[in-house]
Amino acid sequence: MLELNNIYKTFHAGTVNEKRAINGVSLKLEDGDFVTVIGGNGAGKSTILNLIAGVFPVDEGNIRLNDIDLTHLPEHKRAKYLGRVFQDPMMGTAATMGIEENLALAYRRGQSRGLGSGISSKERQLYQEKLAALGLGLEDRMTSKVGLLSGGQRQALTLLMATLKKPDLLLLDEHTAALDPKTADKVLQLTDELVSRDKLTTLMVTHNMKNAIQYGNRLIMMDAGRIVVDISGEEKKKLTVRDLLEKFHIESDRMLLSE
């Protein structure tokens, strides 16, 4: 269970560029919740994810995950509990290392890294099975450098890495935004499969309202650092893009993008 209590975050405080990014956000996720987050540019979607991940500290409020207080833990210690996929396909993998080496790094998330073998042959077998399940043919290229993969392949791999050790919370930060529509759909389907198979508690930021409605059991819309819409259960299931647009005076999907 994730709990955000009264979170505030301001960037560049005390300068002309002062920007209140998060303005009093409280949020509670039950185990197994798959929550999609929409909102215009600067609404605070990515900031919330980065605050949970510990990329920068909160100004006020606290973050708890399964009764562990994450608020003051450094980023690398929080990683033990979190799986993360980023918008930029370059960001989630080490380009100059092999596919299996990247997976081995992810397999050791949350463990201390000592002088034991960096990758065992038993692990290799596991990775091969997991890669084969992606259906991208990566299982035959285990030692290839990740830098040789396409953006879609890299995101699929990052997703696999984020879920290789079951995370208490999966954070997806517009992880399909940099992909072409066809590849984006594939990666989203894969996301849905992995999330429902392992019943992962998930926060997925997206720019695409259709995706936000299609996936997950709960939808949150943010604006100016606040949560302004929170729909779940039956209401979420029946929700259409038109409903969302009419109900919340959004003129079009495009407005979300350009705001």
Add this chain to the structure above:
Amino acid sequence: MEILELINALPGAVAQGLIWGIMAVGVYITYRVLDIADLTVDGSITTGGAVCVMLMLAGFPAWAAMLCAVGAGLLAGLVTGLLHTAMGIPALLAGILTQLSLYSINLRIMQKSNQSISVDKYDLLVSLRYISQAIVVCAVLVLVLIAVLYWFFGTSLGCAIRATGANPNMSRAQGINVNATKIIGLMISNGLVALAGALLSQYNGFADVKMGIGSIVIGLAAVIIGDVIFSRIFRNFALKLLAVVFGAIIYYIVLQIVFWFGLNPDYLKLLTAVIVAVFLAIPYWKSKYFTKPVKRGE
């Protein structure tokens, strides 16, 4: 007769290349693995030499003196690492600060700017008096070091260090304490550099407070020459390290040849800088002017 002169000079070049190869492997770990240009090495190579010579003059056996030299190098790397991570100083500047402080420390270690150690009175591991022995000793040492480093960078910790250099964002997301891995990498690097300094001072028969000037550039030259010549055939990590050592040997052989052609040795550092500048520019020029669009598979 003249060509004989060159041939006679070659074993010395190989011995020096092997010693500098160890130093260059240290530079490789920061420059290529960690993606940090660490200028500490100009100071820590001298520290290694100074500690080794002073301890041997005090009666320590060569192996003990060299171990202490490595320890001093590890400490130098630790200082740069802490300046960079705990104090937030950019890596380049952190290295320069440590390098500058080491100049004073090296003077204090040696009491004066130059300390010589005679191969007649002390049991040196390598000496330019016995070049073939020096080559064998250094070659064995190089192979052992590469084997150990190959093992180490295959461990969980070693992989974490490599990941830190490759993508710090991803590393943090996977729970790697990148400050710790950077410090460890810098320590290992400077430990190797100090070991090279210890060997170099024995080989030359003296340690000098100025012996480290520009050594980062020689190290980089070895890394880059090794890369340019061997990168197509050497893909394994151990072979890449070997390529760096070969790069150092080639560098010293080329220097010998150039001086044999009659170039004034005063131009040594200038020539080194030019070699490094040109080899650094080649990949840039290649990517800028000679790339063909490549189709990437889905």
